[in-house]
Each structure stands twice: as C-alpha cells, then as structure tokens.
Amino acid sequence: EVQLVESGGGLVQPGRSLRLSCAASGFTFDDYAMHxxxxxxxxxxxxxxxxxxxxxxxxxxxxxxxxFTISRDNAKNSLYLQMNSxxxxxxxxxxxxxxxxxxxxxxxxxxxxxxxxxxxxxx
Amino acid sequence: xxxxxxxxxxxxxxxxxxxxxxxRASQSIxxxxxxxxxxxxxxxxxxxxxxxxxxxxxxxxxxxSGSGTDFxxxxxxxxxxDFATYYCxxxxxxxxxxxxxxxxxxx
Numbered sequence: 001e002v003q004l005v006e007s008g009g010g011l012v013q014p015g016r017s018l019r020l021s022c023a024a025s026g027f028t029f030d031d032y033a034m035h036x037x038x039x040x041x042x043x044x045x046x047x048x049x050x051x052x053x054x055x056x057x058x059x060x061x062x063x064x065x066x067x068f069t070i071s072r073d074n075a076k077n078s079l080y081l082q083m084n085s086x087x088x089x090x091x092x093x094x095x096x097x098x099x100x101x102x103x104x105x106x107x108x109x110x111x112x113x114x115x116x117x118x119x120x121x122x123x
Numbered sequence: 124x125x126x127x128x129x130x131x132x133x134x135x136x137x138x139x140x141x142x143x144x145x146x147r148a149s150q151s152i153x154x155x156x157x158x159x160x161x162x163x164x165x166x167x168x169x170x171x172x173x174x175x176x177x178x179x180x181x182x183x184x185x186x187x188s189g190s191g192t193d194f195x196x197x198x199x200x201x202x203x204x205d206f207a208t209y210y211c212x213x214x215x216x217x218x219x220x221x222x223x224x225x226x227x228x229x230x
Contacts, residue, residue, distance in 0.1 A: 035219075045159075045167065045210055047219040059217045062124075100157075100172055107214050109157040111169035111178065 002026040002112055004096045009117030012086055020117055022079040022096030030054070030074035033099035033108055036081050038092035039116075048094070049081065053103035064090070083119070091121045125149050125213050129222035135230040136201055144196045144225045146189075146211035155215035156194045158187055161224075162207045170209075171196065203229075 008020040022034070035050040049070040051058040058070055069082040079096055094117050097110035126149035136142050146156065154174040159167040169178045171187035174194060184199040198205055206229050211222040 044224045045161075045212070045221040047212075047217075047221070050217065050219075061218045095166055100169065106217070107155055108219070109169060109172040109212065109214055110159075110167075111172075113166035113168070115166055 002098065004098065004112065004114035006094065006096050006114045006117035009094065009119045011120045011122065013123050014086060014088060014121055016086055017082070017084045018086060018119060020081040020083065020094055020096075020119075022114060024077045024079065024096075024098070027098070029072075029077040031103055033102055033105035034072060034079045035097045035099065035105070035108065035110055036070065036079075037095045037097055037110060037113070038090075038119075039095070040089075040092040043092075046092075050099070050105035050108065051079070052105045057105055059105060086119075086121045088121050091119060093118050124218055125152060125216060125220050127211055127213055127220050127222040129209075129211055129225050131225060132223065133226040133228065135228045137230045138201050138203055140201045142198045142201055142227065144209055144211075144227075146194045146196070146222050148192045148194075148213055148215075151191045152213045152215035154190050155213055156187070156189065157212045157214060158185075158196045159210045159212065160205075160207045161210065167210065201227075 003025045005023045036048040051070045067085045096114040100109035156174045158171040161167040175187045209225045
C-alpha cells in the first residue's frame with residue numbers, strides 16, 4: 001500500500017523558516033515525480049512545487065518562487081520542502097502527493113496524497 | 124497561468140440524482156484535466172485523470188468527459204458517500220492549477 005506521511009509543520013513567526021518532510025513507502029520512490037500542494041483553512045487547493053524522479057526538473061508556484069526549495073533523497077524515500085521567509089499567507093495544510101504514472105513532473109495528476117502537515121505563520 | 128473555473132460553486136442534490144459539474148479552462152488544455160473528491164478533514168482523492176479515465180477503485184457511477192476548454196464530471200446516481208467537495212485540476216502546464224471547488228450537499 002502506498003503511504004505518504006508528512007511531518008515538520010508547526011507554529012512559526014513571519015520571516016522565519018521551516019522544513020517539511022514526506023516519508024514515502026509502498027512504491028518505488030525514484031520512479032515517480034513528487035509534489036507539494038497546500039490548502040489554506042477553508043480554502044481550495046494550490047499546487048506549490050514539484051520535482052522529477054531524479055531532481056533534475058523542478059518547478060514552483062509564483063507565490064513561493066525564491067522562498068521555497070523542493071528536494072528529494074531517493075536513498076531515504078523522502079521528499080522535502082524548505083520554506084524560508086514565511087508569510088502569513090503561507091499558512092496552510094501542506095500535502096505531499098505522488099505523481100500519477102510519471103517520473104517527470106510534467107502533465108502530472110496527483111495520487112495518492114498524504115494526510116498533510118499544518119503550517120501556522122503567526123507572531 | 125491557466126485559470127480553471129468550476130460551476131456551480133455549490134450544489135444541493137438528493138440520493139439517486141444525476142449530477143453534473145463543469146470545469147472550464149482559460150485556454151485549451153487538450154485532455155489534461157483531472158478530478159478529485161475531498162471529504163471534510165480528509166486529503167483529496169483522485170477520481171478521474173486525463174479527462175475521462177476512471178482511477179482504479181473508483182465506482183463506475185463517476186465519469187468524466189470533455190477536451191479543449193470544457194469538461195464535465197458526472198455522477199450517474201448519487202450515493203450518500205458522494206457528498207463532498209470536488210475539484211478539477213489542469214495538468215497541461217505548470218504551474219498546475221485547480222478550480223475553486225464545487226461543494227455537493229444533501230438536499
């Protein structure tokens with residue numbers, strides 16, 4: 001069974017940093033692209049970032065470009081999101097999601113999703 | 124960025140009803156359109172990918188159609204477990220974008 005377990009969320013002050021992790025199991029991790037998608041409280045879904053199977057291709061939403069960095073460690077079956085210069089508008093539940101059927105991060109759907117880790121940005 | 128617009132934003136229906144949700148893209152996205160279901164307090168789940176392909180394990184009462192800019196998700200006969208929020212997502216180009224969601228409620 002595919003499992004994605006996010007961790008690293010918490011309360012952080014504006015301007016500070018946080019690193020999210022996603023531990024993957026139940027599939028060959030380095031065969032698939034991976035993504036982060038977030039959902040602000042009571043709001044819709046927003047794609048944040050994606051990374052190809054080998055980390056060679058990656059992309060970001062404009063809202064996080066230059067502040068967030070996605071990475072992966074295939075030896076540890078893990079995905080990461082380094083979030084710097086956090087803003088109140090970054091407050092959300094952050095989901096890790098596996099790409100549907102592809103190692104590139106192009107033309108991806110997301111399946112499955114983890115249960116999310118909550119990031120709260122407040123002074 | 125490609126804008127995705129769903130209609131309606133909310134919908135009341137009864138068990139057994141046939142329901143259709145529409146998603147429109149701001150430019151042609153071929154068949155790069157996916158549908159998700161999200162229940163309160165849960166992560167989204169993939170229902171349909173590539174506009175009309177049913178994800179494994181998803182009941183056959185769910186179907187998707189469309190190409191270009193206009194797409195539909197149809198539930199042929201609503202079941203109690205189908206009351207949820209539905210999102211479309213374009214996978215034609217990054218940044219990937221979602222519709223604003225359709226909240227399907229019990230009438």
